[in-house]
Amino acid sequence: TRATLLTEVAPGRYTCHDLLRSYAAELCETHDADRTAARRRIVDHYAQTAYAATVLLHGHIDAAVPDPPAAGVCVTAFTGPDDALAWFAAERPALHAALTLAADLNLDRHACHLARALFDILHRLGRWHDRPGTQQAAVAAARRLGDPLEEARAYRNLAVTLADLGRFDDAHRNLDTALDRSRDEPAGQAWTHYHRDLVYAIQGREADALAAALRAHRPVRAARGRRRPSHHAHQLRLAPGTAGRPRPRRRLPPAVPRPVPGTRRPVRRGEPAGPPRRLPPPRRGPRGRPRR
Numbered sequence: 001t002r003a004t005l006l007t008e009v010a011p012g013r014y015t016c017h018d019l020l021r022s023y024a025a026e027l028c029e030t031h032d033a034d035r036t037a038a039r040r041r042i043v044d045h046y047a048q049t050a051y052a053a054t055v056l057l058h059g060h061i062d063a064a065v066p067d068p069p070a071a072g073v074c075v076t077a078f079t080g081p082d083d084a085l086a087w088f089a090a091e092r093p094a095l096h097a098a099l100t101l102a103a104d105l106n107l108d109r110h111a112c113h114l115a116r117a118l119f120d121i122l123h124r125l126g127r128w129h130d131r132p133g134t135q136q137a138a139v140a141a142a143r144r145l146g147d148p149l150e151e152a153r154a155y156r157n158l159a160v161t162l163a164d165l166g167r168f169d170d171a172h173r174n175l176d177t178a179l180d181r182s183r184d185e186p187a188g189q190a191w192t193h194y195h196r197d198l199v200y201a202i203q204g205r206e207a208d209a210l211a212a213a214l215r216a217h218r219p220v221r222a223a224r225g226r227r228r229p230s231h232h233a234h235q236l237r238l239a240p241g242t243a244g245r246p247r248p249r250r251r252l253p254p255a256v257p258r259p260v261p262g263t264r265r266p267v268r269r270g271e272p273a274g275p276p277r278r279l280p281p282p283r284r285g286p287r288g289r290p291r292r
Helices: 018-031 035-058 081-104 108-124 128-145 148-164 168-181 186-203 206-224 231-236
Strands: 006-010 013-016
Touching (some): 108 128
Antiparallel strands (some): 006 013
16 A cells, blocks of 8 residues: 555555556466456355345345355355445445356356345445346346246346336336246245235335235245245235335224132123122031032
């Protein structure tokens, strides 16, 4: 930094001039025979770390678990959600570059993982106009992989990014394509209906949003074969067009108290509960046995 070759743009983070970067790239092309392998390790590092940070921030997500990191790849460890969010904010430009690099190196599975991580974090950072491009890259990568489930996942995420920008017709067309790609997978159908619920909610079409949430729940119940709460069933307990507002609970009438042992009857509804009325002692016969 004293010779101005590097500039510390943030504590512990450095950048360099474009001319110096170009010169370093030329040296690598000339002298480094392992340059392609090094670029693959960079992409793997960002894909693995981005997935770990996304799970830490959002818990269960609609994404496939990546393969174990390759030899020589270091995955960043996080101390908590705040640490993961800070990493995303600092590495956002690098994640975009890694997504482009993954496509250039035909690392399509890595491209899908990177696009999935950017889908969440760009929304959280308020960079909504950057999201559709990342999901279009995921659609292209999934198509090259020939993986219909990954392609459906990318189309679902692309639909939500378009809905956030007010492009609802394009969003529903992408959801129709996602539903077609997942026609043989109940879980994929459920996720697609769930994302349509989100799109309807953004549109303000509350009745359609509730209907989509119901359709999201049915494939899961059919696949599990038992009544068990699911992620999609949670939507049914929320108001249509869910924005995190729970449906107001019905006000039930006060319950009738159970009979107190030793009393003639329970307290009637609306009657003030006073001291319990005791039964008179049982009448006894000549031999001391209680009479019925």
